[in-house]
Amino acid sequence: MGERSLSESLERCLAKVTEVIRGHNSFVLLEHEKPDGDCVGSGLAMVLALQSMGKQVILVSHDSHPAIYDFLPGRRFYTRAAYLEPGDFSPEVAIFLDCTDPERAGSALKLAAGRLWVNIDHHVSNTCFGDAQLVDPNASATGEIVYDLLACLGVEVTKDIATCIYVAIVTDTGGFRYQNTTGDCLRLAAVLLEKGVTAWGIAEQVFETRSVSSVLLLGHALSTLKLYRGGKVAAVTVTREMMKASGAALEETEGIIGYPRSVAGVEVALFLREFEDGKGFHVSFRSKTKVDVAGVAVSLGGGGHPRAAGALVEGTIEEATAKAMAALERVPWTDS
Amino acid sequence: MGERSLSESLERCLAKVTEVIRGHNSFVLLEHEKPDGDCVGSGLAMVLALQSMGKQVILVSHDSHPAIYDFLPGRRFYTRAAYLEPGDFSPEVAIFLDCTDPERAGSALKLAAGRLWVNIDHHVSNTCFGDAQLVDPNASATGEIVYDLLACLGVEVTKDIATCIYVAIVTDTGGFRYQNTTGDCLRLAAVLLEKGVTAWGIAEQVFETRSVSSVLLLGHALSTLKLYRGGKVAAVTVTREMMKASGAALEETEGIIGYPRSVAGVEVALFLREFEDGKGFHVSFRSKTKVDVAGVAVSLGGGGHPRAAGALVEGTIEEATAKAMAALERVPWTDS
Numbered sequence: 001m002g003e004r005s006l007s008e009s010l011e012r013c014l015a016k017v018t019e020v021i022r023g024h025n026s027f028v029l030l031e032h033e034k035p036d037g038d039c040v041g042s043g044l045a046m047v048l049a050l051q052s053m054g055k056q057v058i059l060v061s062h063d064s065h066p067a068i069y070d071f072l073p074g075r076r077f078y079t080r081a082a083y084l085e086p087g088d089f090s091p092e093v094a095i096f097l098d099c100t101d102p103e104r105a106g107s108a109l110k111l112a113a114g115r116l117w118v119n120i121d122h123h124v125s126n127t128c129f130g131d132a133q134l135v136d137p138n139a140s141a142t143g144e145i146v147y148d149l150l151a152c153l154g155v156e157v158t159k160d161i162a163t164c165i166y167v168a169i170v171t172d173t174g175g176f177r178y179q180n181t182t183g184d185c186l187r188l189a190a191v192l193l194e195k196g197v198t199a200w201g202i203a204e205q206v207f208e209t210r211s212v213s214s215v216l217l218l219g220h221a222l223s224t225l226k227l228y229r230g231g232k233v234a235a236v237t238v239t240r241e242m243m244k245a246s247g248a249a250l251e252e253t254e255g256i257i258g259y260p261r262s263v264a265g266v267e268v269a270l271f272l273r274e275f276e277d278g279k280g281f282h283v284s285f286r287s288k289t290k291v292d293v294a295g296v297a298v299s300l301g302g303g304g305h306p307r308a309a310g311a312l313v314e315g316t317i318e319e320a321t322a323k324a325m326a327a328l329e330r331v332p333w334t335d336s
Numbered sequence: 337m338g339e340r341s342l343s344e345s346l347e348r349c350l351a352k353v354t355e356v357i358r359g360h361n362s363f364v365l366l367e368h369e370k371p372d373g374d375c376v377g378s379g380l381a382m383v384l385a386l387q388s389m390g391k392q393v394i395l396v397s398h399d400s401h402p403a404i405y406d407f408l409p410g411r412r413f414y415t416r417a418a419y420l421e422p423g424d425f426s427p428e429v430a431i432f433l434d435c436t437d438p439e440r441a442g443s444a445l446k447l448a449a450g451r452l453w454v455n456i457d458h459h460v461s462n463t464c465f466g467d468a469q470l471v472d473p474n475a476s477a478t479g480e481i482v483y484d485l486l487a488c489l490g491v492e493v494t495k496d497i498a499t500c501i502y503v504a505i506v507t508d509t510g511g512f513r514y515q516n517t518t519g520d521c522l523r524l525a526a527v528l529l530e531k532g533v534t535a536w537g538i539a540e541q542v543f544e545t546r547s548v549s550s551v552l553l554l555g556h557a558l559s560t561l562k563l564y565r566g567g568k569v570a571a572v573t574v575t576r577e578m579m580k581a582s583g584a585a586l587e588e589t590e591g592i593i594g595y596p597r598s599v600a601g602v603e604v605a606l607f608l609r610e611f612e613d614g615k616g617f618h619v620s621f622r623s624k625t626k627v628d629v630a631g632v633a634v635s636l637g638g639g640g641h642p643r644a645a646g647a648l649v650e651g652t653i654e655e656a657t658a659k660a661m662a663a664l665e666r667v668p669w670t671d672s
Contacts, residue, residue, distance in 0.1 A: 067600075175511050176525075177539035186526035189512075190519035203513035208598040212563060212570075215595050219558025225551050234548075259551055262544040264403075 004148065004184045006136075013134045017118055018152045020132050021050070026091040028111050031061035032104040037171025037206060039098045040065050042120070042142045044074040045164035046095065049146075049155040051077070058089055062106030068209050072167060073160040081108035091115060098142040101127040120145055140185035143168025147188060159196035166192045166199070171206055216246035221256050221271075227263070228325055232333075234260035235270035235324075237317055240278060261286045267333070268293060270324055272317065280314035283324050290334045296327045340484065340520045342472075349470045353454055354488045356468050357386070362427040364447050367397035368440040373507025373542060375434045376401050378456070378478045380410040381500035382431065385482075385491040387413070394425055398442030404545050408503060409496040417444035427451060434478040437463040456481055476521035479504020483524060495532035502528045502535070507542055552582035557592050557607075563599070564661055568669075570596035571606035571660075573653055576614060597622045603669070604629060606660055608653065616650035619660050626670045632663045 006014065021027075029046050031039040043059045050057040051074075059078040094112035099105055100123045105112065119130035122145060124137040139145045143165045150157055157165070169189060173181045176189070193199055220242040226235050238253055253273055261269035268291050271284040283300070285293035286308050293309040300323065302311025313320040342350065357363075365382050367375040379395040386393040387410075395414040430448035435441055436459045441448065455466035458481060460473040475481045479501045486493055493501075505525060509517045512525070529535055556578040562571050574589055582588075589609055597605035604627050607620040619636070621629035622644050629645040636659065638647025649656040 174539075175513065177511065177536060177543065179536045181529070181535040183526035183530040186522045186529065190522035190526070193517070193522065194519040199517040200513060200515045203510075207513065208594070209600050210595065210598045212561065212567075212599055215558050215561050215599060218595075219555050219561065222551050222555025223559055225548065225555065227548060231548075258544070259546065259554075262546045263548055263551060264545050 004144075004188075006148065010134075010136055013132070014148060014152050016132045017120070017134045017149060020093060020116065020118055021053075021055075021149075021153060024055075024092040024116070026056040026089075027058075027093045027095055028089065028091040028115070029057065029059040030094060030096045030099065030105040030108045030112060031059065032097075032099045033062040033106040035061045035063060035065055036098075037069065038141045038143055038168045040069045040072065041164045041166070041168030041171070042097045042146045043078070044072050045143065045146050045150070045161050045168070046097065047074045047077045048158070048161045048164065049150050049153065052155055052158075053153070056091065058084075058091075060084065060108045060111055062108050068206055069167065071205055072164055074164065081106070081111065084111060086110055086113065093118060095120060096130065097121070097146075098123075100125050102129055120149070138182075138184075140180045140182055141169045141172035143172070144185055144188055157192075157195055162192040162195035162197045163202065166197045167202060167206060170199075170202060175203065175207055211248075211252065213246045213248040214252040217242060217248040217252055218256060218259075220246060221253075222259055225260060225263075226321075227266075229328070231263075231265045232267045233270065233325070233328060234263045234266045234268075235272060235321060236260050237272040237274075237281075239274045239317075240276065243274075257284055257286050261288070267291060268328060270321075272320055272324075274317075275312075280312060281317065281320040282310060283313050283320060284308075284310040285324075291328070291331060295331045296324075299327045299330060300324070340480075340524075342484065346470075346472055349468070350484060350488050352468045353456070353470045353485060356429060356452065356454055357389075357391075357485075357489060360391075360428040360452070362392040362425075363394075363429045363431055364425065364427040364451070365393065365395040365431045365433060366435065366441040366444045366448060367395065367433055368435045369398040369442040371397045371399060371401055372434075373405065374477045374479055374504040376405045376408065377500045377502070377504030377507070378433045378482045379414070380408050381479065381482050381486070381497050381504070382433065383410045383413045384494070384497045384500065385486050385489065388491055388494075389489070392427065394420075394427075396420065396444045396447055398444050404542055405503065407541055408500055410500065417442070417447065420447060422446055422449065429454060431456060432466065433457070433482075434459075436461045438465055456485070474518075474520075476516045476518055477505045477508035479508070480521055480524055493528075493531055498528040498531035498533045499538065502533045502538060503542060506535075506538060511539065511543055547584075547588065549582045549584040550588040553578060553584040553588055554592060554595075556582060557589075558595055561596060561599075562657075563602075565664070567599075567601045568603045569606065569661070569664060570599045570602040570604075571608060571657060572596050573608040573610075573617075575610045575653075576612065579610075593620055593622050597624070603627060604664060606657075608656055608660075610653075611648075616648060617653065617656040618646060619649050619656060620644075620646045621660075627664070627667060631667045632660075635663045635666060636660070 094115040095118040117130035119133045122139040126135045221236045224237045257271035269286045272281040287293045292306045297309035297311045300311035430451040431454040453466035455469045458475040462471045557572045560573045593607035605622045608617040623629045628642045633645035633647045636647035
């Protein structure tokens, strides 16, 4: 058994999935589109485990694994869905990892057609699809559930498997910094460390590896930091020129908004990214506790969640900022 | 007893310190100069614990606590050494926390004169001073030892005490990312979480709180990123002008060098900070695994450790960079 104490119904699910795995010989593991550390780590851990049981297995995803995970073991059993035709490999079982619904697998889904489906996930929004399900929203990451499963299967958790599961957990909890960080996941991390995982080495690989272009873009963006509303709103801007000068890709703008959000006293952070045609800005909003930025974004024709939202705003940087600030004035601030 | 299994000699130390604390009624707790999260967290945890035992206690340090720790409980029992004269409070026992030697307490040391000295620390370089010692270099943080001590004293670890100890551990391990991250410390973190500690809230307070000036300075500095030696050396610069424009204090330059160091493929990072008189640069070096930057710094008249070193280099930015790069060429690179 794993380290956690599980509910009876989860124990039953675990037993059923164990039975399915023991009773079959060939498996395709499916990740969701744009695989993250939890997907990649869970997938590679399962690959190594099934290999050690003498099973045939491949791991498939719609998109490539991010390069920061290239150090993980087991990668030779991984491929992109585009490189495979359904006839190339005919597994008996398809295991969906970290996918709320089958469609999350994107083009990899074609490899699951006609197989027995196993659904392993920790998202509360999981649609409970599949012939056998192992869905636990209390798990910090799908990797935590994979650990329970390997314990049930009697698979030895080697240093390589432990490393994959550690990556799954440490990335999905933002380095044990997000709300899904639980005592159970820290205790599992401790067990994994004692199996030889190098916490500092993994942290350096997954959290402290940047591209030149992303560092330059971050520099240009943070240099534009401006405060509004007595320091309760902070905004940074990325122009087309900055994107060009830094050579950054669009996805490298992710995470920049965390810096204005982190300024002491700031309640709402804005990140303005210029349209490619220069006619306006994509404005992202993040709030801490006092403002529902979904409402702000909706009033600008956009949408999102109470703490993270966005809208497209036409005009110059001054005009777009003024429109965003005006929208922020129209919603209630619970402290004012 | 605590969560860890301790050596017999540590158990004896623990028993002795427990005896000293039980046998006395008034305590001064001393932190080191420039107190960090481990110092502050350990100190406040001890304050709350001794208070709960009905003891008289104050926590004193040479420098103020950094503002990011203002959310911690127990602060009303803390003061700066400058605000106290030795006659103001005459405790029986002085407990040094996280101090390798008594002098690390700076001006707070005056309050320890003539008292019984207890030395609680986790640094391998601790000089083992004091009448009773509790020094464990295997502990990730002094806070981890404080937890063992409170268990021995039979003090209930409340949510407040758990929060202080969590801050001690999470800061001294860099958010469980440094080499001192052990299974024991993660297991203790799990226990603390289950006592009500909010991991994400603490992470936001201690890792995600920045000043406007530090964000602006980071922006200006990262915009200067340059690569050398085929991408194996990355350098960023902070000029006097940037310091002035951002309004940043000198200590806000700390941590900037982590960004060039994090660039994929970089082995050595340089951080150049202009002298206040404009006549040269303070050059900091960080290396990953292949270069002994202490040797590089020494050849420029500076010094340091193999992975972190620095030197003062006169000249313009171009001249200082050229001198630093030439010094880097003179030392062996283990991969070349």
